[in-house]
Structures are given as C-alpha cells and as structure tokens.
Amino acid sequence: xxxxxxxxxxxxxxxxxxxxxxxxxxxxxxxxxxxxxxxxxxxxxxxxxxxxxxxxxxxxxxxxxxxxxxxxxxxxxxxxxxxxxxxxxxxxxxxxxxxxxxxxxxxxxxxxxxxxxxxxxxxxxxxxxxxxxxxxxxxxxxxxxxxxxxxxxxxxxxxxxxxxxxxxxxxxxxxxxxxxxxxxxxxxxxxxxxxxxxxxxxxxxxxxxxxxxxxxxxxxxxxxxxxxxxxxxxxxxxxxxxxxxxxxxxxxxxxxxxxxx
Amino acid sequence: xxxxxxxxxxxxxxxxxxxxxxxxxxxxxxxxxxxxxxxxxxxxxxxxxxxxxxxxxxxxxxxxxxxxxxxxxxxxxxxxxxxxxxxxxxxxxxxxxxxxxxxxxxxxxxxxxxxxxxxxxxxxxxxxxxxxxxxxxxxxxxxxxxxxxxxxxxxxxxxxxxxxxxxxxxxxxxxxxxxxxxxxxxxxxxxxxxxxxxxxxxxxxxxxxxxxxxxxxxxxxxxxxxxxxxxxxxxxxxxxxxxxxxxxxxxxxxxxxxxxxxxxxxxxxxxxxxxxxxxxxxxxxxxxxxxxxxxxxxxxxxxxxx
Amino acid sequence: xxxxxxxxxxxxxxxxxxxxxxxxxxxxxxxxxxxxxxxxxxxxxxxxxxxxxxxxxxxxxxxxxxxxxxxxxxxxxxxxxxxxxxxxxxxxxxxxxxxxxxxxxxxxxxxxxxxxxxxxxxxxxxxxxxxxxxxxxxxxxxxxxxxxxxxxxxxxxxxxxxxxxxxxxxxxxxxxxxxxxxxxxxxxxxxxxxxxxxxxxxxxxxxxxxxxxxxxxxxxxxxxxxxxxxxxxxxxxxxxxxxxxxxxxxxxxxxxxxxxxxxxxxxxxxxxxxxxxxxxxxxxxxxxxxxxxxxxxxxxxxxxxxxxxxxxxxxxxxxxxxxxxxxxxxxxxxxxxxxxxxxxxxxxxxxxxxxxxxxxxxxxxxxxxxxxxxxxxxxxxx
Numbered sequence: 001x002x003x004x005x006x007x008x009x010x011x012x013x014x015x016x017x018x019x020x021x022x023x024x025x026x027x028x029x030x031x032x033x034x035x036x037x038x039x040x041x042x043x044x045x046x047x048x049x050x051x052x053x054x055x056x057x058x059x060x061x062x063x064x065x066x067x068x069x070x071x072x073x074x075x076x077x078x079x080x081x082x083x084x085x086x087x088x089x090x091x092x093x094x095x096x097x098x099x100x101x102x103x104x105x106x107x108x109x110x111x112x113x114x115x116x117x118x119x120x121x122x123x124x125x126x127x128x129x130x131x132x133x134x135x136x137x138x139x140x141x142x143x144x145x146x147x148x149x150x151x152x153x154x155x156x157x158x159x160x161x162x163x164x165x166x167x168x169x170x171x172x173x174x175x176x177x178x179x180x181x182x183x184x185x186x187x188x189x190x191x192x193x194x195x196x197x198x199x200x201x202x203x204x205x206x207x208x209x210x211x212x213x214x215x216x217x218x219x220x221x222x223x224x225x226x227x228x229x230x231x232x233x234x235x236x237x238x239x240x241x242x243x244x245x246x247x248x249x250x251x252x253x254x255x256x257x258x259x260x261x
Numbered sequence: 262x263x264x265x266x267x268x269x270x271x272x273x274x275x276x277x278x279x280x281x282x283x284x285x286x287x288x289x290x291x292x293x294x295x296x297x298x299x300x301x302x303x304x305x306x307x308x309x310x311x312x313x314x315x316x317x318x319x320x321x322x323x324x325x326x327x328x329x330x331x332x333x334x335x336x337x338x339x340x341x342x343x344x345x346x347x348x349x350x351x352x353x354x355x356x357x358x359x360x361x362x363x364x365x366x367x368x369x370x371x372x373x374x375x376x377x378x379x380x381x382x383x384x385x386x387x388x389x390x391x392x393x394x395x396x397x398x399x400x401x402x403x404x405x406x407x408x409x410x411x412x413x414x415x416x417x418x419x420x421x422x423x424x425x426x427x428x429x430x431x432x433x434x435x436x437x438x439x440x441x442x443x444x445x446x447x448x449x450x451x452x453x454x455x456x457x458x459x460x461x462x463x464x465x466x467x468x469x470x471x472x473x474x475x476x477x478x479x480x481x482x483x484x485x486x487x488x489x490x491x492x493x494x495x496x497x498x499x500x501x502x503x504x505x506x507x508x509x510x511x512x513x514x515x516x517x518x519x520x521x522x523x524x525x526x527x528x529x530x531x532x533x534x535x536x537x538x539x540x541x542x543x544x545x546x547x548x549x550x551x552x553x554x555x556x557x558x559x560x561x562x563x564x565x566x567x
Numbered sequence: 568x569x570x571x572x573x574x575x576x577x578x579x580x581x582x583x584x585x586x587x588x589x590x591x592x593x594x595x596x597x598x599x600x601x602x603x604x605x606x607x608x609x610x611x612x613x614x615x616x617x618x619x620x621x622x623x624x625x626x627x628x629x630x631x632x633x634x635x636x637x638x639x640x641x642x643x644x645x646x647x648x649x650x651x652x653x654x655x656x657x658x659x660x661x662x663x664x665x666x667x668x669x670x671x672x673x674x675x676x677x678x679x680x681x682x683x684x685x686x687x688x689x690x691x692x693x694x695x696x697x698x699x700x701x702x703x704x705x706x707x708x709x710x711x712x713x714x715x716x717x718x719x720x721x722x723x724x725x726x727x728x729x730x731x732x733x734x735x736x737x738x739x740x741x742x743x744x745x746x747x748x749x750x751x752x753x754x755x756x757x758x759x760x761x762x763x764x765x766x767x768x769x770x771x772x773x774x775x776x777x778x779x780x781x782x783x784x785x786x787x788x789x790x791x792x793x794x795x796x797x798x799x800x801x802x803x804x805x806x807x808x809x810x811x812x813x814x815x816x817x818x819x820x821x822x823x824x825x826x827x828x829x830x831x832x833x834x835x836x837x838x839x840x841x842x843x844x845x846x847x848x849x850x851x852x853x854x855x856x857x858x859x860x861x862x863x864x865x866x867x868x869x870x871x872x873x874x875x876x877x878x879x880x881x882x883x884x885x886x887x888x889x890x891x892x893x894x895x896x897x898x899x900x901x902x903x904x905x906x907x908x909x910x911x912x913x914x915x916x917x918x919x920x921x922x923x924x925x926x927x928x929x930x931x932x933x934x935x936x937x938x939x940x941x942x943x944x945x946x947x948x949x
Contacts, residue, residue, distance in 0.1 A: 001472075005371045009384075012368045016391055016443055019399040022406055032829040033808035034405045036415055052626065076300055079293030084557075087290075095294075096553070097546070098301040101309065104545035106501050106521050109538040112531065113308035113315075115657040125662060136305045139297065144490060148449065151486050151557060152456040168289040186389075186448065193392030200503075204654060207662060208616055208641040216395050222621035222646045223882040224801040232398035239393030243386040323675050323936075324656070340941070342948040401801060410810040426748075428811070429796030511796025512754055514948045525649045526755065527940020 020236055027229035034226065045230040054215065055231070062196055062212035065127055069134040070192035076135065077142025077187060082176065084143075085150040100140045107200035110137075115204040125207025133205050134195040141194060142187035149183035150176075196235075315535040323529045333532040343520060343537065350516040351544075353431060353506065354499035357438035358492045361446040364439075366488070369447055370480065373454030374462070381455065388447050400437050400508045404428055407436065407509070429511030437505025442495035449494065453487020454480060486556045493552040497545050517541055615860045617642045618651060619667035620847065622882020631876075632867040638860050646800075648672045655681060664855040665864055670704040670846040671930050673713045683853045684710040689862055690869050691889075696917060699888035704927065705848060713848035716868050717877050717885035720835075720916070720925045721758040722842030724807060724818035727832045735836040738766030740814055741790055750793040751803060751812030756943030758817035761843040761928060763787045768840065770923075774932040784942045791949045800883075807833045817843070820916075824884035824906040841924045847885070871895050879903045886916055 026034040030042035049055050080099050084092065102110070114133045118124035123132065157179065161171035177184070199213035206214060212231070219225045319328040337343050372384040391399070406412045407427035417423040427433055457480060465479045481488070499505070503518040512519050517537055524534040615638050617624065624642030626633075633640060645651045648669050655663065656679065668676065676682050692700055692714075705713045723735045729749075734740050741750055753759050764772035764783050775783065795812055796802070803822060806812040808831050819835045819842065826833040849868050851861045867873040874892030878885055879900065886907055887893065897904045897911060908916040919925055931939045 002375065005367060005375065009368050009371050012364060012443075012447075013387065015439070016388070019402040019406070019440065020391060020394050022412065023394070023398055023402040026402065026405070033804055033826065033831065034402075035808055035831075036410065036412060054624075072300075076296040079295075080297035083290070083294040083297075087294075093550075095297070097550075098305060099297050100549055100553075101542065101546065102301075102305060104497055104501065104542045104549070105309070105312065106503070106518055106538045106541060108503070108518075108521055108525070109312055109531075109535055110308065112653050112657065113312045114304075115654065117304075117308045117311060119657055119659050122659070125658060132304050135300060139300070143297075144494065145449070145452070147557075148452060148487055148490055149456070152453070168286055172289070172293075183452065186385075186452070189389050190392065190445070190448075193389065196393060197396055199397070203645075203650070204657070207658065208643050210643070213395060213397075216397055218621040218644045218646070220397050220401060220801055222800050224804040225882070228395065228398050228401070232394045236390070236394040239390050242393075243390050246386055247383060322678055323652070324679060336937075342944050345948055401805070404802070404805055405809065408805070408809045408811050507754070507799065508802060511798060511802065512947055513794065513796045515797075515944065520944065523756075523940055523944055525653075526647065527943070528936035529649055529652060530937060530940075531653070533937075 020232070023229045024233045024236070026226060027233045029226070032226060033224065034229075045226045046234075048225075049227050049230045049234075054210070055212075058210050058212045058215045061127055061209055065130045065134060065202075065211060066192045066195040068131050069138055069195040070188045072131070073135045073138035073191045074142045074184060074187040077139045077144075077191075078146045078180065078184060080139070081143045081147035081150055082172075084147060085153075099143050102137050103140055107198075111201040111204035114201055118205055124205055125209075127206070127209050127211075129205035129207070130202045130209070130211060133201045134198060137198065137201065138191035138194050142191050145183045145187045145190065146180055149180050153179050312535050312538060315532050316539055318532045320529055320532060325529075325531055333530075333536045337533055337536045337540070342515075343517075346515055346517045346520050347540065347544075349431075349514065350500055350506075350518070350541075353434050353438060353510075353516065354496045356431075356435050357442060357499040358495040360435070361439055361442050361495045362450075362488060362492045365443065365447045365450050365491070369450035369454050369484075370476065373451050374457075374480070381451075385448065385451060388444050388451070391444050396441060397504060399440055400504050403433075403436055403440065404508055407433060428509050429513050431510065433509035433511065434506045434516070437509040438495075438499035438502060441502055441505065442498050445498070446491040446495050449487045449491035450484065453484040456487075457483040489552055489556050493549055496548065500545060501541060613637060613860070614639050614641065615665060615857055615864055616663045617665045617667070617864065618655065618663045619644060619665075621646050622880055623667060623877070625880065625882070628873070628876045628880050629864075629867070631872055632864065636860075636863055636867075638863065640864070652676075660854070661856070663852050664857050664861045665849060665851055667716060667847055667849045667868075668713075669928075670702075670713070670715070670848050671928065673704060673848050673850060674707075674930075676850065677707050677712050681853055682712045683851045683855065683858075684712060685714065685851060685865070687711050690714055690866055691891075692869075694871065694891035695869075695888045696890045696893075698917075698920065702846075702888075704846070713850040714865060714869050715846055715888045716849050716874075717847040717887055719821040719845055719884075719886050720819040720837055720842040720919075721762065721817045721845055721928070722819055722835060722837040723762075723814055723816055724803075724823050724833060724835050725814040726807065726810070726812075727834045729813045732834075732836060735814065736839055738762060738816065738838050738840055741766075741793065741816060743793075746813050747793050748795055749811075749813040750790065751795055751806050751815035752797045753803060753815070753817040754797045754799050755817070756940050757928065757930075758843050758845070760787065760939060760943060761926075762816040763790075765841045765843065765926065766838070770841070770926075772841075772843065772926060773929040776933055780934050780938075780942075784945070787942070787946050788949060791946065797947055807831070819845075820886070820907050821845075821884045824903070825881075827906050837919050837924050839924075841926050844920075844925045844927045846927070875899075878907060878909075 025038070027045055028041055028043065029038050030040040030044060084096055115124055118129050118132065123129055158171055158175055161175045166174060197213055199217040202211050203214050203217065216228050216231055219228045316333055317329050317331070319326055319330050319332070372381050408414070409424055409426070413427065414424040417425065461479050461483065462475060465475045470478060501518055503522065506512065506516040506519055510516070515523065521534045521537050524530040524537065617640055619642055621644045624640060624644060629640055632638070643663070645654070651668060652672065652675060655666065666676065699715050702715055705711060705715065723738070723740070725735045730740065740746060760783065761772045763786060764775060767783060767786060769775055769779065795806070798806060803815055803818060804826065807815065807823070807826055823833045823835045849865050851858070851865065855861050868877065869889065871889065871892045874887040874889040875896050878887050878892065878896060884907055886909060893909050896909060904910060930936060
C-alpha cells in the first residue's frame, strides 16, 4: 500500500518535472528547433545568452522586482488575512474582494489598464511600475495562504495570550506570526515566483526596463529561440540550489523546534 | 476603516484581552489592515474601474475614445462564439481544477501524513521549484513533447500504440492548465492536510476506522478548506490562462482569453475585450465568493457554537 | 496669464507625481535596502529609445551601429502591432525616439500625430530598388513618414518531403484531402484571409465588396475539416519542424529560411494566385530630443550593413528594399541569399514582386477590421 502510494507520488512529480527536464535536455541540443532524434551536443545557446548583456541586466531587474514584491505583498496579504480572520466589520466583503480580484482579471486587460493609469499619475515606465503592478497581483496569493493557515489556528491560542495580559501587538508577535510562519514563508516564495514569471503586465508598464520574463517572451513568442531553454535551465538550477539551502535551514530550524518541545 | 465598528469574532474569552488602549488598537489595525486598503485602493481600484468604464467606450479611427455606448456589450453578448468560448473556458478550467484536486490529493496525503517531516519539507520545496522555471518555457516544451512526432508519441510507438493527437485540442489545453496549477494545488492541499490534528486521526484509528474510512471521515473534512481553496485557485488561474489554450490547444477552438486577444487584434477593440474581461471577472468573483463562504462561513459558525 | 496658470497647474501635478514616485521608491528601498530603484535614462544624444519588433535589437543586428557611433540603444521589443499601438498611446510623450512597425500601422501612427516627417535626402534611398523609392504606404500629404527596412511575402510554407512544388503552385492544396489534419493556420486573420481572398481570384484581396466578403467567409469555412490548429510564430515553427503541419498559408521565406538553416526540408512558395506582402518600416517620433541619433539609426538600418544584417538575423529572415545590400549579400553569403530568393536569376523575388504576384497587405477596405476578425473567430470556432 505504502509502496503504491510512493509510486503514485513519484508519477505526479514526473509530470511536474517532465517539461523542465526535457527543456534542460533541449538546451544542450544544437538544433534550433527541438526535434527528435536529438542531434549534436552543444552549449551554443548558453553562450548566446551570456553574450547578450541584456540577459544578466534583465535578470538583475527581475530579482529586484521579485524580492520587493514578495516582501510587500506578503506583508499586505498577511495583514489583510488577519483582519478578515479576527474582526467582523462593515465592508468586510468589499475589503476581501479588492484583495482577491486581481488574479481574476485577464492580464492583457490588466496590463493596459495599469499602463494607462500609471502613466496618468506619472508612475509608468520603470521597475517601480512593475513592482506596483506585481504587488497588486501577488497580494491575493499571500492573503489566501495566510488566511488558510489562520483558519487552522486553535481559538484558545490567542485567547490564552490575551488572558495573560498580552495586547494585540504582543499576541501578534508571540502567537500569530509564529503560528503562521510556514504560510508566510510559502507566501514569500510563491509571490516571488509569480513575480519572476509575470511578463504580460510587466511588458506594458516596464517601459524600457525589460525584466527577464519579458525577455523570455520576446525570445519565445516571435523567434522560437532555444536560448529560452538555457535561461529556463539556468533559473531552475538556481531555484534548486535555493531549495537545497532552504532545506538545510528548515531542517536545522525543525531540530531546534523539536528540542524545545 | 477607522470609523467602522470592529467586533472580534469568536467567544467572549477573547474580549478580556481588550484592556489595552484603543489608540494602540487603532494603530494595530492601521498597520495590519491599512496596507491592503492603501495599496489596492491606490493602484488597483482605478484600473479596475477604468476596465469597466472602457466597456462603454468606442473605437474611432482605431483609437479609443470616451463615449457611452452599449454597442460593445451587444456585440459580445449577441455573439454565439463568445458563449461557446465561455462554456469551453469553463469546461477546461473545471476539468483542470477537478483533475488537479483528485490527482494531487494522494500526493498531499502521503507527504502530509505518511512520511517524515524531513521528506515533507523536501517535498514542499520540490513542489515550489517548478514555479521558478518560466511557465512559457514549460508550455512550449510540452508542445514539442506531445506533438504528432513528439517524445511521447515516439515512446507510445515503441509499445505499438498511437500516434495520438495530444495538442491542438482540449487535451493539450488541460495539460497546460495542469502544468500551471498543479504545484499550487499540491502545496495548498499539503498545507491543510499537515495542519490536521494528529490526535483526531489516531482517535479514528482507535475507533476502528480503516485507512480509507479515516481519509473520508477525518482527513478530507479536516482539510476541506485547503482542498476547496486550491480547486478554486486552479479554476481561476486556468479560466484566465492564455498560454495553454494558445500554445497547446492551438486556439482550436478559442477560449475567452484568446477572444480577448483577437478583439484587440481585430480593429483594436479594447472596449469589447474589456466586456469579455468583465464577464470573466464577474464569473470568477461569484465563484470565489461562494467558495469562501463555503469554507470560512462554515468555520465561523462552528467556532461560535464551540 | 493662461499660460502661467497652466504652468503652475502642471508643476503642482509634477510635485504630486514625484511625491508618489518617492513614496514607492521609499517602500522599495525600505524593503530591499537597495540604494536606487529608479534609474533615469539621461536625455543626452548618446542614448536612443527604440520601439521595435522582437529580435531587432540584438547585437547581431545593431552591434556595428553601437560600436561605430557610441550610441546606446535601449530597445523595447514587441510581437503584436496592436499592443505596440496601445503602449505608444499609453506611454508619456518622449518615451520613444524611433519606432519600427508594420506599414499599415504607420498610417495609424500618422493619424495620431505621433510621427515626424523625414527628409528623403538624409537617407540612402538611391541604394534602394526603384520600386521602394516612393512607397505609397509611407507618404502622407507629400511628406515622407517612414522608410522601409524589411519586407517579405506570405504565401504557402510547405514540407517538401510531403508535398511537391507542383502541389503548392496553387492555394487549392489547402482543400486537398492530402493535407487533412495537416493544414496549419496562423493565429492572425489578416494574412490568412488575404491568402484565401487571393485564392478566389481577387487581385486586390483586401478590396472586396460585401457579397465577395460573404463568399470569402463561406469559402474559408470549408477549410475547417483540414485545419490542425491556429498558431503564433513559435507554434508555426514547431509544427513545420515536427510534422504537425505540411502546409501553412500566410508564411514565407522569412519563416522557412530559418528552418532550412537548421536542415529541415521546409520551403515556401508564391502560389499562382499571388501572395500577400508584409513590410516593416522605421519612423522617427515627433519632437524627439535625440533627433540626430535617431536619424543615425535610420540611416544605419537602411544602409548596406544594417540591411544585410536585418535580412539574415537569427530571429527571422527578411528581404530588404536595398539593392546595394542585396548585391552585398549575394557576394558574401550566397547560401542565405538563395534561401531568400535573392539571387541574380530571372525568377528571383524582385521579379515575382514586379510581376504583381506579391500584393501589399492592407487593412480591409470596404468592411471593418472587426467584421474580418469576427469571420476569422467564427472560422476558429467551427
């Protein structure tokens, strides 16, 4: 039974990783248009990517946007989720709605609407514009993750803190944040990932400050260039490295937690 | 916000903590509740209103001009293909949400309950890793893999099967949607399953439930929130996704997100495209509020009863 | 009086803007600790902002220009003309200095008053083929608003292992049972419907009356059983390379040349009913503060070096209007010249153009763009 389950889990992971692995393989194929059977091994696509300074520059921009976006949207999403969880107030539905609607809007329309609005207020055409739009788009994900975690929080946990005389700030620090920590971490990762992969809105609002996914879009959509396989493999390797690092940190944390318990 | 009357949900026990000054409390609410109002109010509400207003605008000489006309609504609502696309998008997104939910559950169950914390964290990290490879790249790679002479058909050919048509149709689109939503669904499910109180599971076990009964009587109800939310997110993301139906579905036939692109391509009809966008937002908004009411409405009631 | 009022209004607006801007930047700085988020592009003559199609800003195209002039080119690349129009309308004035667009869009840009008239004497027009000197889609009220940088044809792209040159000498092949499930379509209505219109014998495919348009729709709908899918560029490349399609209308050497480079046996043909021409033109944005640099770039793109590089760029190949560049390419790179049908033989691409079998692409004349698009959507929806 357990073996079957493990086998099943393996299959699901194969589905998730298949396109990544195959694109990794194609990134080393000389052929401009990936076909079977694979022809000669080549690192030409990596060389091409590295030869264009635009690539590293756009990657740097994306990292800035993603890190600012993830921190801001996770904080906003966390606060909003807590408000929705803890309080009942007038206009709550509306409050939650403006937090949740952005991902429901088709990106092409959101992109144009954002461009027109931001240029009206003089904020279009730079990385700050991308950050503004990405925080709008990413906050709902952070909010949903934290809200889900909060719904699992035992009611008596916060009550106990209050009974011990803690005010909102203290119980937030001592009880709520530690309880939600895994969700907060996940929210930071997921919002960063969404930002790192968002090109449709970024294309409109970024002006001349092209981010990495916009670069990838240009390489894929019109040129069908295998350089994107190289870029994809590069970012994936990087993220795997981060996974390993996170793994080390989390396991260390867990050990400490277990000792405390 | 500041004027609204705030009541804590939950029992009277929580009220005792209210001793702290109301100024401090107002600041607390401002710091945690304010940013959403500030950010979305400043940067999102205006574009959202603009999208809606634009549906009444006209296009003259290929340029947007302010107007008040119902022509865009009439054009879209009267078009057979728009409703076909609407149903098609809903079908694709529904399939994606359903399949992702069912397929991910055993996985989340295994990672959440049947393995060591170490493996669980590794699993969670691995689930997040694909997020960092461009979805565009993954989709185009699927296209090459699923094509008439692609990797998969070649492999099936060795088994004497096929070739099957796996792109330029609904199957291809759904593969794309699943690629998009699977990691998120898995993660949300894993989250809620690993949050279930283990004592409940032990109790079920002690009461003589077999593993299947435990799953259906304890785990699924316990993880209900996460499962429903994950499915909702899967539907929302698939419903609006342009890449999958375009690259893997071959726009054959088109979905709503493709119609939006085509409205813009044909005569720069941003207003008509916005009409479709509003249709989509309304649909998804209703769906999400139903899901949220189902999930959190229920839990509040339970909390009150307790 | 009014002027000063206007001015003060403007400046107060600017204060608010900069306040908002600083607020955001502040938030960013707080979150990241990075010193600068917003980097201002300096308004000097060594920087140029160019809005252009994907692939044009690569060093393989404009590297020599950057080296020779020391001008930094900030490019914004796009894939769809409509998104380009939305971007240029939505961006603050002065965002871009030079724009490359499809010839029919030049007209729309001129209507919006976004372009600056050009002086033909500033550019190497005399090295162009005579046909391109006075290109009708570039002149408005006697003023030159754009210069052609590339062109090509959209006829039939086909897999030469599956179909013969004889097969694709007419659009009729699209209806043949031979290509059932292997007929590809572009996802853009304009070139495809132009081809179908040409296949019905319309010499001016975009200038048809309503009855002819109705017939065009019905004729197109009968193609549906053969259609495999509707694709963007990447989809077209992949389908031709991987056997997903044997024939695709609305394509030409600019697509198949790349496949031939990668040793795929994919070719293009101009059917006897004629093919649709596409063009790309470069224009200067009105009131650009960097006029000299902009002129410099246009000169480069229309000169021999720029033209040759545009023809053979790795993103997509193209024919060019420059006779001098054509000759240069035939001498230096005869293989690529052959892929583009730019040879010195009698049936070269200029001869086909002169014979009238390559018809300039236009916007629909007697019907709205919307009704053409709607017909195409109905076709997709069948």
